[in-house]
Amino acid sequence: MKTYAEYLRMVEEALAPSLCGLGEIPERLRQAMLYSLEAGGKRLRPVLLLAACDFFGGDIREALPFACGLEMIHTYSLIHDDLPAMDDDDLRRGRPSSHKAFGEATAILAGDGLLSAAFELMLNAACRMDSLRGAKAARAIAGRCGVTGMVAGQTVDVTEEGTEPTAEKVRYIHLHKTADLLCAPMEAGALLACARPADMEAAVTYGLELGLAFQMTDDLLDVEGSEASLGKRTGQDAAAGKLTWVSVRGVEGTRADAAESLRRAKTAITGTGRDASFFTELADTLLERKN
Amino acid sequence: MKTYAEYLRMVEEALAPSLCGLGEIPERLRQAMLYSLEAGGKRLRPVLLLAACDFFGGDIREALPFACGLEMIHTYSLIHDDLPAMDDDDLRRGRPSSHKAFGEATAILAGDGLLSAAFELMLNAACRMDSLRGAKAARAIAGRCGVTGMVAGQTVDVTEEGTEPTAEKVRYIHLHKTADLLCAPMEAGALLACARPADMEAAVTYGLELGLAFQMTDDLLDVEGSEASLGKRTGQDAAAGKLTWVSVRGVEGTRADAAESLRRAKTAITGTGRDASFFTELADTLLERKN
Structure with missing residues (x-):
C-alpha cells in the first residue's frame, strides 16, 4: 500500500491528461471542464479507488482511468448542483462556480461532458483488458451514480427541501447522495x-458506512457554524429547514451515530484479515476533521 | 432482416421496462424521465442499432439494451437542449418540454438520470456477455455522444450562435450534433x-453520411417554413442567423449536397455485398420526407 499523498499524486497527474487525451474538444468546453476538474479538493473518491484496488491485490495503474472517471462524475455533480435552478451557489471552493465563470449553457454542457467523458475513459480502459473486470467496475460506478444512486439522492434532496425532516428521508438522501459515491x-x-x-x-x-459518517460529520460542522465545512451546506441551513441528520437526531445523537458508522466501517475492512491501517486511519481522520 | 415497424415495436416494448428495471427510482424522477422517453418520435437511432446488428449477423435480442440506452441518450440531449439557458423551448413534440412540465431542477436531473441509466443498462448487458463486444459497443456510443461527439457539436452550436456561418463551422456542428448520433x-x-x-x-x-443528409434535409424543411420540420429549428431560424447548411450553401447547393451524402451512404452499405435494401430504402425515405 502507498500513502494517501502518493495515490493523490497519481490522480492529480493523470486527471487533466486523461480528459484531453480523448481527442479534440472544443476550446470553451475543454476550459470549462478543466476549470472545475482542476479546482482541487481532497480527491477522496479516486484515492479510495486506487487504495481499494491495491488493498485487494490489483494493479493500480490499471485502476487509474476508473479513478479519474469517478472524479469526473463527482465534478459533474457539483457543477449541476450549483446551477441557479438547483442550489444556486455562486461560489465553489472559493472560486466562482462554473455557471458564474462560463455561463449557464456551458456549465450544463460541461457537466454533461464530464459524465460522458467518465464513461468513455472507463470503457476505453475496460476494452483493453483480457476479462470483463473493467466492465464490471464501470457498471458498479454507473449504478452508484445513477437513478437509484446519486441522482436519486439529489432528486429527493431537491424535491423534499422544506418538508418535515424524518430519519427515513434524511438517511435516504445521505445514503444515495453521499455514501453511494464513497x-x-x-x-x-x-x-x-x-x-x-x-x-x-x-x-x-x-x-x-464511511459515507454516512462523513455526511453526519459534515452536518455537525455546519451546525457548529464552521466556515471550514467540507460540504455544501452553510451554517444557516439547519435553520432554513434543510434535511440534515442533526435536524432529526440532534447534535449528540448525530455524534453517536457517526461513531457507530465509523466502528462498522473499520470492523468490516479489518475483517478481511489484511493490514487495513490505511482505511482505518483514513476513517479516523475524516471523522475528526475540524476543517 | 425485419421491417422498420418490427424493430420499432421491439424498442417501444423494451424502453420503459428497461429503465424501471434498474431498481427503485424516486417517483418524480421516474415520472420526468418516462414523460420524455415515452413522448414518441421515430426511434430512428435504436431501430438503426437493431437493424445494423441484424444485418451483420448478430443477435438482436442482445442488442436491445444498447438500442434502449442510445434512445435514453438522445432523450437526455433533447431535455437539456430545451432548457431556458440553452434553446429555451417551451414545447417538444407538441407537449410542454420537460422543464415546463416538471420545473428546471427536475429536468436537469432527468437528463442526468437518463444519461447515467443508459450506461448502467448497457454495462449490465455487457457484463452478461462472454466477450468484450458489449463493452466495445458501449465505448463506441460513449465516444459518439461525448466531448468529441454530440456534446462537442452542441457546444459549438451554442457558443457560435449569431456568428458568421462558414462551411467548416456548420459541417462540424452537423457532423457531431447530428451525424455522430446516427x-x-x-x-x-x-x-x-x-x-x-x-x-x-x-x-x-x-x-x-445518412446523418449529414438528414440534417441538410432538416435545414431545407426549415427554410421551406414547413411546420412539419423534424428538427428543433423553426422557420425563423435562418433569418435569425442560425448556423444552417442552407445559410452557407443555399437551397440548391444543400439539395445537391444531401443527394451526394445519400449516394455515399448507399454505396457504402451496398458495398458490403449483403442485401442492404432496408438501409437504402430508409435513406430514401428520410431524404424524401416532407413531414
Missing part, C-alpha cells in the same frame, strides 16, 4: 482486483 | 455482431 470506488477497486465475494462485501460496507 | 447505432450494432473491419467501416460511413 462506496463506488471501494466496489470498483475491489472488482478490478477480482476480489472474493466476502471481500467485496467488506469493501461495500466500509464505503457506505 | 453513426453510433451503426457502429455499436456492427460491433455487437463482431463485424469485420471492412464492414465496420461501411457501417460508420453509412451512419455519418
Whole structure:
C-alpha cells in the first residue's frame, strides 16, 4: 500500500491528461471542464479507488482511468448542483462556480461532458483488458451514480427541501447522495482486483458506512457554524429547514451515530484479515476533521 | 432482416421496462424521465442499432439494451437542449418540454438520470456477455455522444450562435450534433455482431453520411417554413442567423449536397455485398420526407 499523498499524486497527474487525451474538444468546453476538474479538493473518491484496488491485490495503474472517471462524475455533480435552478451557489471552493465563470449553457454542457467523458475513459480502459473486470467496475460506478444512486439522492434532496425532516428521508438522501459515491470506488477497486465475494462485501460496507459518517460529520460542522465545512451546506441551513441528520437526531445523537458508522466501517475492512491501517486511519481522520 | 415497424415495436416494448428495471427510482424522477422517453418520435437511432446488428449477423435480442440506452441518450440531449439557458423551448413534440412540465431542477436531473441509466443498462448487458463486444459497443456510443461527439457539436452550436456561418463551422456542428448520433447505432450494432473491419467501416460511413443528409434535409424543411420540420429549428431560424447548411450553401447547393451524402451512404452499405435494401430504402425515405 502507498500513502494517501502518493495515490493523490497519481490522480492529480493523470486527471487533466486523461480528459484531453480523448481527442479534440472544443476550446470553451475543454476550459470549462478543466476549470472545475482542476479546482482541487481532497480527491477522496479516486484515492479510495486506487487504495481499494491495491488493498485487494490489483494493479493500480490499471485502476487509474476508473479513478479519474469517478472524479469526473463527482465534478459533474457539483457543477449541476450549483446551477441557479438547483442550489444556486455562486461560489465553489472559493472560486466562482462554473455557471458564474462560463455561463449557464456551458456549465450544463460541461457537466454533461464530464459524465460522458467518465464513461468513455472507463470503457476505453475496460476494452483493453483480457476479462470483463473493467466492465464490471464501470457498471458498479454507473449504478452508484445513477437513478437509484446519486441522482436519486439529489432528486429527493431537491424535491423534499422544506418538508418535515424524518430519519427515513434524511438517511435516504445521505445514503444515495453521499455514501453511494464513497462506496463506488471501494466496489470498483475491489472488482478490478477480482476480489472474493466476502471481500467485496467488506469493501461495500466500509464505503457506505464511511459515507454516512462523513455526511453526519459534515452536518455537525455546519451546525457548529464552521466556515471550514467540507460540504455544501452553510451554517444557516439547519435553520432554513434543510434535511440534515442533526435536524432529526440532534447534535449528540448525530455524534453517536457517526461513531457507530465509523466502528462498522473499520470492523468490516479489518475483517478481511489484511493490514487495513490505511482505511482505518483514513476513517479516523475524516471523522475528526475540524476543517 | 425485419421491417422498420418490427424493430420499432421491439424498442417501444423494451424502453420503459428497461429503465424501471434498474431498481427503485424516486417517483418524480421516474415520472420526468418516462414523460420524455415515452413522448414518441421515430426511434430512428435504436431501430438503426437493431437493424445494423441484424444485418451483420448478430443477435438482436442482445442488442436491445444498447438500442434502449442510445434512445435514453438522445432523450437526455433533447431535455437539456430545451432548457431556458440553452434553446429555451417551451414545447417538444407538441407537449410542454420537460422543464415546463416538471420545473428546471427536475429536468436537469432527468437528463442526468437518463444519461447515467443508459450506461448502467448497457454495462449490465455487457457484463452478461462472454466477450468484450458489449463493452466495445458501449465505448463506441460513449465516444459518439461525448466531448468529441454530440456534446462537442452542441457546444459549438451554442457558443457560435449569431456568428458568421462558414462551411467548416456548420459541417462540424452537423457532423457531431447530428451525424455522430446516427453513426453510433451503426457502429455499436456492427460491433455487437463482431463485424469485420471492412464492414465496420461501411457501417460508420453509412451512419455519418445518412446523418449529414438528414440534417441538410432538416435545414431545407426549415427554410421551406414547413411546420412539419423534424428538427428543433423553426422557420425563423435562418433569418435569425442560425448556423444552417442552407445559410452557407443555399437551397440548391444543400439539395445537391444531401443527394451526394445519400449516394455515399448507399454505396457504402451496398458495398458490403449483403442485401442492404432496408438501409437504402430508409435513406430514401428520410431524404424524401416532407413531414
